Amino acid sequence: MPPPHQQLALLPRPTRVSRRSGHFVLDPHTRVHADSGAQEAADLLRALLRPATGLSLGPSPDGRIVLALDPALSGLGEEGYGLTVGPDALLLRAARPAGLLHGVQTIRQLLPPAALGSAPVRRTRWELPCVQITDTPRLARRGFMIDVARHFQPVEWLHHLTDLLALHKLNVLQLHLTDDQGWRLPVADYPLLTEIGGHRAESAGDGVPHGGSYTTEELRALVAYAAARGVTVVPEIEMPGHARAALAAYPELGNHPSVRHEVWTRWGVCENVFGVHDATLDFCRTVLDEVMDAFPSRYVHLGGDECPKAEWYTSPSALERVREAGLPGPEALHTWFMGQVGDHLVEHGRHPLGWTESGEDLPESFTVLPWRDADHGHVAARRGHDVIMAPYRTSYFDYPQSDHPAEPPGQPGLLTLRDVYEAEAVPTSWEAPAARHVLGVQAQLWSEYAPTPAHLEYLAFPRLTALAERGWSARRDWDGFALRLDHHQERLDALGVRGRRWTATATPPPGEETA
Numbered sequence: 001m002p003p004p005h006q007q008l009a010l011l012p013r014p015t016r017v018s019r020r021s022g023h024f025v026l027d028p029h030t031r032v033h034a035d036s037g038a039q040e041a042a043d044l045l046r047a048l049l050r051p052a053t054g055l056s057l058g059p060s061p062d063g064r065i066v067l068a069l070d071p072a073l074s075g076l077g078e079e080g081y082g083l084t085v086g087p088d089a090l091l092l093r094a095a096r097p098a099g100l101l102h103g104v105q106t107i108r109q110l111l112p113p114a115a116l117g118s119a120p121v122r123r124t125r126w127e128l129p130c131v132q133i134t135d136t137p138r139l140a141r142r143g144f145m146i147d148v149a150r151h152f153q154p155v156e157w158l159h160h161l162t163d164l165l166a167l168h169k170l171n172v173l174q175l176h177l178t179d180d181q182g183w184r185l186p187v188a189d190y191p192l193l194t195e196i197g198g199h200r201a202e203s204a205g206d207g208v209p210h211g212g213s214y215t216t217e218e219l220r221a222l223v224a225y226a227a228a229r230g231v232t233v234v235p236e237i238e239m240p241g242h243a244r245a246a247l248a249a250y251p252e253l254g255n256h257p258s259v260r261h262e263v264w265t266r267w268g269v270c271e272n273v274f275g276v277h278d279a280t281l282d283f284c285r286t287v288l289d290e291v292m293d294a295f296p297s298r299y300v301h302l303g304g305d306e307c308p309k310a311e312w313y314t315s316p317s318a319l320e321r322v323r324e325a326g327l328p329g330p331e332a333l334h335t336w337f338m339g340q341v342g343d344h345l346v347e348h349g350r351h352p353l354g355w356t357e358s359g360e361d362l363p364e365s366f367t368v369l370p371w372r373d374a375d376h377g378h379v380a381a382r383r384g385h386d387v388i389m390a391p392y393r394t395s396y397f398d399y400p401q402s403d404h405p406a407e408p409p410g411q412p413g414l415l416t417l418r419d420v421y422e423a424e425a426v427p428t429s430w431e432a433p434a435a436r437h438v439l440g441v442q443a444q445l446w447s448e449y450a451p452t453p454a455h456l457e458y459l460a461f462p463r464l465t466a467l468a469e470r471g472w473s474a475r476r477d478w479d480g481f482a483l484r485l486d487h488h489q490e491r492l493d494a495l496g497v498r499g500r501r502w503t504a505t506a507t508p509p510p511g512e513e514t515a
Helices: 004-008 039-053 071-076 097-110 155-167 216-227 244-249 278-294 310-314 316-325 330-347 374-382 417-422 453-460 463-472 478-494
Strands: 016-026 032-034 065-069 081-085 090-094 126-135 141-147 172-176 232-239 299-303 351-356 367-370 387-389 438-445
Touching: 032 039, 039 065, 039 097, 065 097, 071 081, 071 090, 081 097, 090 097, 097 126, 097 155, 141 155, 141 463, 155 172, 155 216, 172 438, 216 232, 216 278, 232 278, 232 330, 278 299, 278 330, 299 330, 310 316, 310 330, 316 330, 330 351, 351 374, 367 374, 374 387, 417 463, 417 478, 438 453, 438 463, 453 463, 463 478
Parallel strands: 032 065, 065 090, 141 172, 141 438, 172 232, 232 299, 299 351, 351 367, 367 387, 387 438
Antiparallel strands: 016 126, 081 090, 081 126
């Protein structure tokens, strides 16, 4: 007999599950009682279930579904919850609103997969198994970064993606909004950023123009939509490298203002970077002011990766900055620059994030994401940085999922579902003080090889389910996960997810593993 968590096929795996006999029935007479702190969770429950089930789940003081904030559950932290489903009542409790939102997603997973879809189902009776669940995440931050700079994506799809993150109890959506190949964020004082920087002539020689940008209203609406589902939208504005789109719009921000650039049409690392003179720093601060206005997230990502420094060796203003700041040489301008922009965030009560390439290349105020090697996270943690683990070998979803000939093109290499699942969020070799600096995990999906939502979903799923479980569940086993994912595939199908299909019992293509 498989354990209860496999019978229920809940994903990510809850902390404690006790299956009970019987079922709780939802029908047109079912009502919801929510206390004053649980109204948002009740609204979310209705919004998510009404499209397929047709049930209104209206409010009533005698409602058999009860949602409540309960200080007695403070030991479950910010996101934990307790869920009791009996034959006559359903009780969802949490100490904080975020816990209630996660509990709503568990209720969804207890229902038949058809209840998750958007198409109406001709059924007036829906059953949930009776169960007792106590659940709390292993790590506080569980994120997914989507690159909308290389290939612009419609905001409607970002709403859909947000729903998928919430279903899997992922709580951060990071938007990579700017890069060499495109600038997607409007800035009132610099309209050419989107008018010029938001468009390129082609992509890697395909001859097809590409462009797009979001309005501030669209981004604010996405932030609100995500917040109602327990997801925080974190903006990423790349600097001082990956800046070619901005330099195409405003050449005076660069190291050689007389040189005119086009928005970059190739992939890889561009040699053109921001200058370090006062006008560029003022530009960055202005951009960040608008970013902070549109995104209330505590964190703002400032990039910091892949910054060629050759231009700083030949730029008179950069060499003058080296002398003025008393730096040992142009190489030191990178950390100096990141300190300047990071301090601006700190002064406004925000917290800077950045990619680290060594563990020692960002100022102490930064929370760092090691992308080249997990060991760089160890170095950073020992220095006192908080760390979000994001090494490419286990978290870059632009790598193919198998070596089957039918796989779409991607980065050279391979990252299987099992690779993602079995990677250690906190390496066991780390000493306890360093391990305590690990805030969470984050997957990255760069879009050079993924121009459409269909491409992105194929690369993200089901690997994102593995990352979700790695971040949430303290106890993991591959065989149990594979069996639960087999059932969870029906939920993904109901939601219209265009991911790579998974069956635990089917023979996988070459390069993929069996359960």
